[in-house]
Amino acid sequence: MTLLQTHLSTDPAAPLARRNPVAKLAAALIPSMLLLVSVDPVSAGLLLTAWLVSVPAWGVGWSGLLRRLWPLALAVVMVSLGNAVFTARKGGATLLEAGPLLVTSESLATGATAGLRVAAIALPGVLAVLTIDPVDLADSLVRYVRVPARFAYGSLAAFRLAPLLAAEWEVLGRARRARGLGGDRNPLRALTVLGGRLFALLVGAVRRGTHLAVAMDARGFAASAHRTCARRPVFGRADAALVAASALLTAVAVGVALATGAWSPVLS
Amino acid sequence: MTVSDGGAAVRIRGFGWRYAGRKAWACRDVDLDVAAGERVLLVGPSGAGKSTLLRAVAGLLDPETAAEVEGSVQVDGAPAAAARDRVGMLLQDPEASLVMSRSGDDVAFGLENAGVPADEIWPRVDEALARVGFRHGRDRPTAALSGGEQQRLALAGALVRRPSVLVLDEPTANLDPDGTATVLSAVDAALAGAGTTLLLVEHRVDAAAGLVDRVVVLEPGAGVLDDGPPDEVFGRRGAALAAAGVWVPAPWGPAAPPFRPGPGGDVVLTARDLTLTYPSTRRPALSSASLSVRRGTAVAVTGPNGSGKSTLAMLLAGLLPPDTGSVLLSGSERPLHRWRARDLCRRVGTVFQDPEHQFITRTARDELLVGPRRAGVPADAADRRADELLDRLRLTRLAGANPFTLSGGEKRRLSVAAMLTTAPDLLVLDEPTFGQDARTWAELLELFVGLRVGGTAIVAVTHDEAFAGALADARVTVSGGALRDVVEVRS
Numbered sequence: 001m002t003l004l005q006t007h008l009s010t011d012p013a014a015p016l017a018r019r020n021p022v023a024k025l026a027a028a029l030i031p032s033m034l035l036l037v038s039v040d041p042v043s044a045g046l047l048l049t050a051w052l053v054s055v056p057a058w059g060v061g062w063s064g065l066l067r068r069l070w071p072l073a074l075a076v077v078m079v080s081l082g083n084a085v086f087t088a089r090k091g092g093a094t095l096l097e098a099g100p101l102l103v104t105s106e107s108l109a110t111g112a113t114a115g116l117r118v119a120a121i122a123l124p125g126v127l128a129v130l131t132i133d134p135v136d137l138a139d140s141l142v143r144y145v146r147v148p149a150r151f152a153y154g155s156l157a158a159f160r161l162a163p164l165l166a167a168e169w170e171v172l173g174r175a176r177r178a179r180g181l182g183g184d185r186n187p188l189r190a191l192t193v194l195g196g197r198l199f200a201l202l203v204g205a206v207r208r209g210t211h212l213a214v215a216m217d218a219r220g221f222a223a224s225a226h227r228t229c230a231r232r233p234v235f236g237r238a239d240a241a242l243v244a245a246s247a248l249l250t251a252v253a254v255g256v257a258l259a260t261g262a263w264s265p266v267l268s
Numbered sequence: 269m270t271v272s273d274g275g276a277a278v279r280i281r282g283f284g285w286r287y288a289g290r291k292a293w294a295c296r297d298v299d300l301d302v303a304a305g306e307r308v309l310l311v312g313p314s315g316a317g318k319s320t321l322l323r324a325v326a327g328l329l330d331p332e333t334a335a336e337v338e339g340s341v342q343v344d345g346a347p348a349a350a351a352r353d354r355v356g357m358l359l360q361d362p363e364a365s366l367v368m369s370r371s372g373d374d375v376a377f378g379l380e381n382a383g384v385p386a387d388e389i390w391p392r393v394d395e396a397l398a399r400v401g402f403r404h405g406r407d408r409p410t411a412a413l414s415g416g417e418q419q420r421l422a423l424a425g426a427l428v429r430r431p432s433v434l435v436l437d438e439p440t441a442n443l444d445p446d447g448t449a450t451v452l453s454a455v456d457a458a459l460a461g462a463g464t465t466l467l468l469v470e471h472r473v474d475a476a477a478g479l480v481d482r483v484v485v486l487e488p489g490a491g492v493l494d495d496g497p498p499d500e501v502f503g504r505r506g507a508a509l510a511a512a513g514v515w516v517p518a519p520w521g522p523a524a525p526p527f528r529p530g531p532g533g534d535v536v537l538t539a540r541d542l543t544l545t546y547p548s549t550r551r552p553a554l555s556s557a558s559l560s561v562r563r564g565t566a567v568a569v570t571g572p573n574g575s576g577k578s579t580l581a582m583l584l585a586g587l588l589p590p591d592t593g594s595v596l597l598s599g600s601e602r603p604l605h606r607w608r609a610r611d612l613c614r615r616v617g618t619v620f621q622d623p624e625h626q627f628i629t630r631t632a633r634d635e636l637l638v639g640p641r642r643a644g645v646p647a648d649a650a651d652r653r654a655d656e657l658l659d660r661l662r663l664t665r666l667a668g669a670n671p672f673t674l675s676g677g678e679k680r681r682l683s684v685a686a687m688l689t690t691a692p693d694l695l696v697l698d699e700p701t702f703g704q705d706a707r708t709w710a711e712l713l714e715l716f717v718g719l720r721v722g723g724t725a726i727v728a729v730t731h732d733e734a735f736a737g738a739l740a741d742a743r744v745t746v747s748g749g750a751l752r753d754v755v756e757v758r759s
Contacts, residue, residue: 135373153377157367163411164363168625174587175625179686180613180642196628203672204624211364214328218357219367219378219425226383230376230390 010131014059016242021128021137022144023239027246028124034250035121041113042262043253048120050249051127058127068130072122076115084111124246134159140233149227157212161205168204172197275304275465276354276432278325282339285320285329294320296338297491300484304344304432307459307466309498311473312486313512314675314705318469319437321486325467326435327352343433353382356431360441362418371413371421372397372406378429396428397421400454414573416447420454427458433465441471441703444573444731448475455479471703474517477502485509513677513705521706525713525738527757530720532741533563534598536693537725541593542583553579554749557593561694566716566726568740570733576749578621578698581729585618585696597693610642617687621699623679627671632663632682635671639689650689657685661715677708684712688719695719697728701735713738 010017016024031047055065066073084107092105138156141147176182176197184190216222257263284296295317302308310318323329324341327348331337343351359365368374375393384392393406400420404413413421419439426434436455440448456479459466470476477483483501485494494501498517502509506520515521538560545552554576561567561584571577582588584595586604595604597615604612620626629635636657640650658664661681666674671682680700687695695716701709716726716739730736736743745752 133369135368135370153367156369160366160369160410161364171620171622171625174582175618175620176628177587177609178585178613178616178618178620179626179628180610180639180690181628183609200625200627208361208364211359211361212367214323215357215359215365215422216367216377217328217352218326218355218359219429220353220381221377223352224381224383228380228383228386228389230373230380230386230393232386 010061010064011059012131012133014057014131015238016054016057016127017059017131018238019242020140020144020233020235020239021132022140023235023242024128024132026243028128030243030246031124031250031253032121034254035117036266038254038257038263038265039113039117040257040262040264041109041116042260043257044113044116044120046253046256047249048116048123051120051123055127058131060127060130065130069126072119072126075122076119079118080111080115082111083114084108087111136231136233139229139231140235143229143233144235149224150221153221154216157216158209161208161212164208165201165205169197169201172200274432274463275306276344276351277304278302278433278465278467279342279345280321280325280339281342283321283324283341284336284338285317285324285334286336288333288335290335293317293336293489295486295491296489298339298486300492300495302465302467302482304465305463306482307480308468308482308484309473309476309480310467310469310484310486311509311514312493313488313514314677316486316488318486322357322435322437322467322469324348325433326355326357328357353429354432355435356426356429356433357435358419358423358426358437358439360438362415362422362442365422365425366410366418369409369411370406371402371404371408371410374410374421375425375428378425382429392428393424396424399427399458400424401457414447415443416450419443419447419451423451423454423458431464433467434459436466436468436470438469438471440475445733446572448472452476452479471515471705473515474521477517510706513707515706524734525710527738527740528717529757530566530741531564531723533565533723533725535560536563536598537561537584537595537727538598539584539593539595542580542590542595543592544579544583544588544590552591552749554583554746557583557746557751559584559744559751559754561725561727563693563723563725564720565741566720566728566739567742567744568736569727569729569744569746570731570736571746571752575746577729577746579749580746580751581618581696581698581727584727585616585694586612587618610644613639613692614643614690615692616694616696617690617692618696619684619687619698619700621702623683624672626683626686627679630670631668632671632674633658633667635682635686636689639686643690645690653689657688661685661711676703677705680704680708681711684715692724694725694727697726697730699730699732700728701730701732709735 035044084103085101087107087110089106089110090102090104094104095108096103134156138152142149142152176193181193280298280300283298284293286293298321312318325348341348343354366374367377372393375396376389379389379392400423402420402424410418440451443451452475468476468480477498480498483498484492485501485505487493494505502516502520506516510516510521540558542557543552543555557580569577569580583590586595586607589605597604627635628638633654636654637650640653658667663682666678674682700712713735720726741757743755743757
């Protein structure tokens, strides 16, 4: 929920924030494809550094980004520690030995690489998602990726209901407490109450969805044969350049990893 | 620039509609002719099929949801389903009518669907926004608008398609008095000189009567009962309509009930310095609020939407933990929000704005047994109390019915009854009269007056001036998260 709810101010006029959503998603996807096939500190480190350097150009403030990203940072640390402890590579100097727990310099390096890789995969995606306006995304998906308009704009409308459902969930919890339910120590009873609350939320969501569908049809959505788009999503040179830069960067990362001998494909 | 292509005539002949799975017809035997440019208000008791009829005119009734259909509905000679482009519709809940996250995009949505070329869209959007008096820019997030502004935006979204018929289904039902005035004046301004045909269902008939030149009275299952200019129809039928629960406007309807003071008593609830800031917002929803409530009195809490009055109600009811300050019930040192739910429900009853949020069982009678069971009341005493309450609130006939299938008024009465089963010292009511017909309204008032005589303390958050005027021994105004005036009312 933190990712959805924390207030974050972004500057929509920043050079990379202004790019077409499809270009942003493509630019974020290209390096992660590479990182999924290779586990080496060189390519992951290079890519992560490059994306970190690009953060100001996305119009996202550092403090806001950190506030939003703490669950991710936690995940990176957990992955690093987990890999450092559980890896089979236990060569090098012993750093910590406590019973079955053994951490060596090699296992620590393995852990750090794993963490670096997770961060390098996640950061581009997070930057893209944070700066994409859902309406622009729907427009671009319909125009450039040929996603059916019915699906794209229908999802968009449903997406708008998410915060309403979050608020409804809170109200349902209070309403149950008012009836004397909740706060039980008996887990079975607590589960029953939770189930009832979830069902009530679902009933409300279906009803809202039905109303929304009627409202959309009242404005000709269902009968629409030749839909136009008021906003003109542009996929310009700058957007192509963003995708190309991402591809180039990824290629350089592979090259450097190969040259330094660090390259280590997952499936080998 | 033209606002519409003029009005269209609506012709309804022997229309009837029965939803699948229902025994009763939603409406039947309706014959009605509305000339192009006429402005018509449909009134009738709940269950008269007003909403169904409006949807039929808008061509939005899905034949697959019907068990039986009779007659025809035509817009300028064409079946309504084929004339959808000529009819604009506005629904009750603006939250569930907006599609886009930016205001301008939302208005443009209907034009995109109609295939209007992109360079013609924005001038028309701007024109529609100006027409309804929308004060913000096109980039304004729809989520940042108040309910009245959202409904105004939804109206622009309907008008931008230049409909020949505008159909409004209780457009102000979810709004506070300011929002209601905002939307109705926008409708009036938008239609001035446009010649658009208007069909309106509005729960607060008094607020809408000035917009129309014709009133049509519908009778459940029996079509049109009366038809004519507002003063004639209300003059002829005012008393009968009021008895059926319709809110009849001032000269013809019953006068507002007078203030009846409560007996008073000891302080039962004390709130000190309550402050609460919701996560993900910066401004506190409520700050440094202090209030005490006596037995046998009623306190009305009023203020605009978003002022923090519902937050105050939830804090007073022990349903939300405050950041600072405390709420104490007489005889206990434990702050109310720390009470176990089963103890809380014995002394504080809370009635939520939407009754459905509180229903947790499959039958109306079971709803009345939940509280006593949790509070440890013996079964036979609980049974007796449940039957007594069902009888008192005219629900005996519905004891075995699923709460979700009841009418709006029945749901409200049941949700109040469910809170009375444990005979709480304090009743907290969040908009108890919201959306109720005149008959249920009067019954609720009578019930609360009686409870107060018995020593119950009542805190009511309400926009309803008539209700507050008749019941409140003290008035509290909340604005911008602070309690402004705390006034004792003298009889």
